[in-house]
Amino acid sequence: MNFNPNSSFLYLVAVFIIIFILAQSLFFLLRAYKRGKEIGMDVKKLRNTITSSAIFTVAPAVSILLGVLTLSKFLGLPLPWIRLSVIGAITYELPAATSAASALGVSVSETIESPVVYSAIAWVMTLGILPSTILVPLLIKRIQGGLVSIKNKDSKWGELLITAMFMGMISAFMGMVFSNIRKGLAGWIPIFVMLFSAVLMAVCGILIKVLKVKWLQDYALPICMIGAMAFATIITPAIV
Amino acid sequence: MAIRSYDDKTHYYGKLWIWTAVMVFLFIPISICVYYNAWPPFVSVFKGLLGVAPIFWTVGAIEVITFTPMLGTGGTYLAFVTGNLTNLKVPCAINAMEINNVKSGTEEGDIVSTIAVATSSIVTTLIIAVGVVLLGTLTPILNSPMLKPAFDNILPALFGALGVVYISKNWKLAVTPMLFMAVLFIAVPSLSGSVGVLVPVGAIISIAVARLLYKKNII
Structure with a gap:
């Protein structure tokens, strides 16, 4: 066959x-x-x-x-x-x-x-x-x-334990972003993207908590993610 | 007869679905072998497995131990069938619990996490299916050099936003594991291929730091 x-x-x-x-x-x-x-x-x-x-x-x-x-x-x-x-x-x-x-x-x-x-x-x-x-x-x-x-x-420690596990996962992935920095400026692109995403999230945080833009809370993560991905398409051609 | 709790029933249905899923997974290669009458030599499958199984079985076991407490009962049974845990299901569930102000390990947390993982699985499956159907139209767009940097940077884009939420809340807890991981990856860049193994390493470090700070009443 x-x-x-x-x-x-x-x-x-x-x-x-x-x-x-x-x-x-x-x-x-x-x-x-x-x-x-x-x-x-x-x-x-x-x-x-x-x-x-x-x-x-x-x-x-x-x-x-x-x-x-x-x-x-x-x-x-x-x-x-x-x-x-x-x-x-x-x-x-x-x-x-x-x-x-x-x-x-x-x-x-x-x-x-x-x-x-x-x-x-x-x-x-x-x-x-x-x-x-x-x-x-x-x-x-x-x-x-x-x-x-x-x-x-110990209920407080139980909660802290799960938070620490989250943190372990997040820190491994955030650490991975640094793996290419010895390759010169192009290796920094993921870090710039990560920082941009973090700044966007901070801005969303202010809008939600201070200016009470409640609807934003549900969509903050995808907005920051897509915003940072768009940022990557702009800075990559400029750097590489 | 005692009335079984929601959680007990979730375990019952979860086990039923997950064992069925194991059968379904095995049905894939078996059906290929039977239909094409092409049974591969045992030795070549074994050799092929030898190349990946030691790492992936270890990572798999670690993922079960690390993610079960985060995902809750329903979320765990579903996520370990539908896959893509670290890059999709776990962040999705964490974010949903955060938005709804519920904690994992509670019934509300379990419900929110299950809804998030289930929705995410359905949407992923549908997007891939639509993508496969529209392959001719989509391939040039998805493979365009303009969009490549966006998909190359999907993990930094995700973990930057997710990270800032958690770090701002628990910065004392975050500093040590973050610094450790950054230094480790700068020193040994090739580790980025096995980030899955480093998730539990990060977890153990941050649990140790958390314990220390907790005992000293700093957090």
């Missing part, structure tokens, strides 16, 4: 996966929304959460779509489409595909023509990421139980 990484069969598999993901997300969304109403949370706030999360998601989602396009050059569209719609990210899928292809002595610079190489890549991508999904049902109660017992002992 001739192998085509863009065959209708593979698109069918992709559509099946997409429907599964949408069904699960919708199930959890409706359940949480209903429960929120039941315990007397403000319906308007719940709806605003949906709108603001949706708007925030647009820019990162387009960047994920770019990852699908990058991978599609050698894997066809359906497999990257599947892989980036479920757990996984371009930073994982690309090394996984490269590692599987090189184990079979194939280069990933052109479209895969062998179904064996293709299925090997699909297996490596799947098995490489599966543990994080499997570990959730195995560990979640233990992790939450540990947190509850810390909170019961």
Whole structure:
């Protein structure tokens, strides 16, 4: 059988996966929304959460779509489409595909023509990421139980612990922004973008808290993010 | 019969969905092998896995431990199926809880986080699907040199804004892990490829600093 990484069969598999993901997300969304109403949370706030999360998601989602396009050059569209719609990210899928292809002595610079190489890549991508999904049902109660017992002992420290975890994540990503500064001025671009985004957020903070522009609160993060991305398109040609 | 709480039921449904998801994930390579009658040699899959699994299994385990307390029950079960945690789902959930003034670990926090993660998953899935359908039209726009810097800088654009909110609230807590990470990445730039491993390192440092400052009544 001739192998085509863009065959209708593979698109069918992709559509099946997409429907599964949408069904699960919708199930959890409706359940949480209903429960929120039941315990007397403000319906308007719940709806605003949906709108603001949706708007925030647009820019990162387009960047994920770019990852699908990058991978599609050698894997066809359906497999990257599947892989980036479920757990996984371009930073994982690309090394996984490269590692599987090189184990079979194939280069990933052109479209895969062998179904064996293709299925090997699909297996490596799947098995490489599966543990994080499997570990959730195995560990979640233990992790939450540990947190509850810390909170019961000392509630202030329990809260501080979660804040510290957030801070750990944020500091790792903010630190990463500095990784190219030894490459000269061009390496500073991410830092300028980060600072611009931070200044925009500070301005939004003033508008929300001092000038009471309440609607802005829900949209401040996407506005700052897209503003800073636009800033990157202006300063990059000027610097590079 | 005892009435089960919302959280208990979330665990029940969460487990049901997540184990189904594991089956669905495995169905992908199996269906390819069966349909094309192309079973890869075990050794090549094993060798391929050897190249990525040691790092990604470790990062995966660390992500579960780090993000579960932040995302709450419903958010965790969903986010670990729909993926893109650090660059999308976790910031989205954190931001939503911040806006609504609810804390993770409470029922309200759980609800808000679940709504944020679910909405974000639906929107991402739809955007990618629309992108795939409109590929011909969108590819030249998305790959245009003018837009490239915007997408190259998506993480600094996100973490600058998110960072300022958290740092302004807890600057005493933020200074040490931030300085440590900045110095580390300047000294060893190649680490940016494995930032996932450094998230728990940052978390451990900031937890240690938090404990110290808390004990001394500084925060």
